[in-house]
Amino acid sequence: MQVVTTHKNTDFDAMASTIAASILYPEAVPVLPKQVNPNVKAFLSIHKDIFKTSSFDDIPLDDVKRLIVVDINSWGRLGRIRGLKKSKNLEILLWDHHSNVGDIKPTWKCQEPVGANITLMVRQLKQEKKILTPIQATLFLAGLYEDTGNLTFPASTAEDAYAAAYLLERKADLNIISSFLRPAYGEKQKNVLFEMLRSAKRDKVNGYSVSLNKLNLKDYVDNLAVVVHMYREILNVDAAFGIFMDEERNRCMIIGRSNADGLDIGLIMRSMGGGGHPAAGSAVLKPVNPDAVEDMIRELIQGNQQASVQISDLMSFPVYTVPPDTSMKKVASMLRKKGCTGFPVVEDGKLVGMISRRDFKKLKKESQLKAPVKAFMKTDVMTIAPGKSPTEAARLMVKHDIGRLPVVENENILGILTRSDTMLYFYYLLPD
Ligand SMILES: [Mn+2]
Numbered sequence: 001m002q003v004v005t006t007h008k009n010t011d012f013d014a015m016a017s018t019i020a021a022s023i024l025y026p027e028a029v030p031v032l033p034k035q036v037n038p039n040v041k042a043f044l045s046i047h048k049d050i051f052k053t054s055s056f057d058d059i060p061l062d063d064v065k066r067l068i069v070v071d072i073n074s075w076g077r078l079g080r081i082r083g084l085k086k087s088k089n090l091e092i093l094l095w096d097h098h099s100n101v102g103d104i105k106p107t108w109k110c111q112e113p114v115g116a117n118i119t120l121m122v123r124q125l126k127q128e129k130k131i132l133t134p135i136q137a138t139l140f141l142a143g144l145y146e147d148t149g150n151l152t153f154p155a156s157t158a159e160d161a162y163a164a165a166y167l168l169e170r171k172a173d174l175n176i177i178s179s180f181l182r183p184a185y186g187e188k189q190k191n192v193l194f195e196m197l198r199s200a201k202r203d204k205v206n207g208y209s210v211s212l213n214k215l216n217l218k219d220y221v222d223n224l225a226v227v228v229h230m231y232r233e234i235l236n237v238d239a240a241f242g243i244f245m246d247e248e249r250n251r252c253m254i255i256g257r258s259n260a261d262g263l264d265i266g267l268i269m270r271s272m273g274g275g276g277h278p279a280a281g282s283a284v285l286k287p288v289n290p291d292a293v294e295d296m297i298r299e300l301i302q303g304n305q306q307a308s309v310q311i312s313d314l315m316s317f318p319v320y321t322v323p324p325d326t327s328m329k330k331v332a333s334m335l336r337k338k339g340c341t342g343f344p345v346v347e348d349g350k351l352v353g354m355i356s357r358r359d360f361k362k363l364k365k366e367s368q369l370k371a372p373v374k375a376f377m378k379t380d381v382m383t384i385a386p387g388k389s390p391t392e393a394a395r396l397m398v399k400h401d402i403g404r405l406p407v408v409e410n411e412n413i414l415g416i417l418t419r420s421d422t423m424l425y426f427y428y429l430l431p432d
């Protein structure tokens with residue numbers, strides 16, 4: 001058996017490197033330690049179906065013949081797998097960008113002092129002509145940016161920038177990245193925020209509390225998205241827009257942030273030639289009259305509501321359900337046949353529980369396969385109404401760490417919303 005793993009308190013670089021290694025070594029099972037950083041955890045909870053990782057509890061240590069360690073070179077910072085330290089005949093491959101001397105003695109290594117470990121792996125993926133999906137590229141670039149402070153930390157190298165360019169070419173999504181990373185907030189950004197707060201106004205558009213703020217920038221300020229993000233939080237409005245006239249570059253930059261379910265910033269920004277997702281987006285225009293931009297945004301918010309996507313547009317149906325007295329054996333074979341990861345359990349048309357592949361871990365003996373599903377199903381089931389927004393669904397999935405939400409109206413199951421359904425929405429892969 002081959003395993004790839006990384007350090008405890010897993011950050012984006014470590015997580016990205018683990019996934020990248022599982023592409024370079026397709027036989028290797030990616031294993032994450034129990035402790036991962038909160039932002040990585042949030043990312044994982046909505047991307048779990050795409051980035052399948054195991055925990056050490058599922059790995060029989062004695063079977064591990066090859067261990068691939070990424071982004072760390074000391075045993076002490078690995079999880080339970082450090083039990084292998086004394087193991088003989090274990091092949092160890094190391095990918096690490098730290099130059100300190102560690103106590104892992106690899107059979108083979110790629111160790112270079114670059115800003116992010118994922119840089120080394122992206123170079124290899126590129127050499128081997130492995131195809132990356134936009135979602136993989138997004139994760140990898142998140143790791144690269146986090147470890148290099150968006151390529152501003154002194155440890156950043158040209159190699160890191162080449163890797164970043166390659167990931168952007170592979171369509172890494174910067175909006176997704178900025179919503180998961182904590183970006184830099186410095187003196188320049190502080191000044192812009194202060195200016196914006198001094199002239200802040202709030203009003204109601206289409207029932208939403210909105211603040212639009214126009215500002216002339218004397219020189220270039222990066223990370224304005226962070227400023228607009230904080231501005232919205234301080235004003236506590238449903239949506240905030242910064243309309244920035246950049247005199248030096250002779251252009252107008254529009255950044256929006258929304259916290260309201262029906263108010264889709266991505267939709268508004270796309271109408272202006274930009275892009276984004278429901279909670280965040282931006283557009284860059286040629287020099288225009290900022291008042292005209294403000295009017296345009298107001299009109300787009302007015303027309304926004306009908307266009308907003310609801311759960312019922314995304315959910316999968318019909319739903320395969322099982323009655324509570326179905327045997328676990330039957331459920332297992334149905335899961336395989338239908339290619340599902342779980343089923344709602346329904347009695348007299350009412351939802352009484354959920355059974356998922358994970359629940360099969362509760363089975364201790366072969367004979368328990370004869371037991372009815374109601375003995376192993378989860379009974380406190382989270383559901384969602386068809387008229388709710390995908391943002392609301394994503395919030396529930398992240399908060400309760402669940403992969404599928406039954407869509408229920410008047411106690412009837414209409415469909416089921418999976419992580420992948422929700423992700424399609426966030427990455428705008430929906431057909432128009
Ligand atoms: Mn790192």
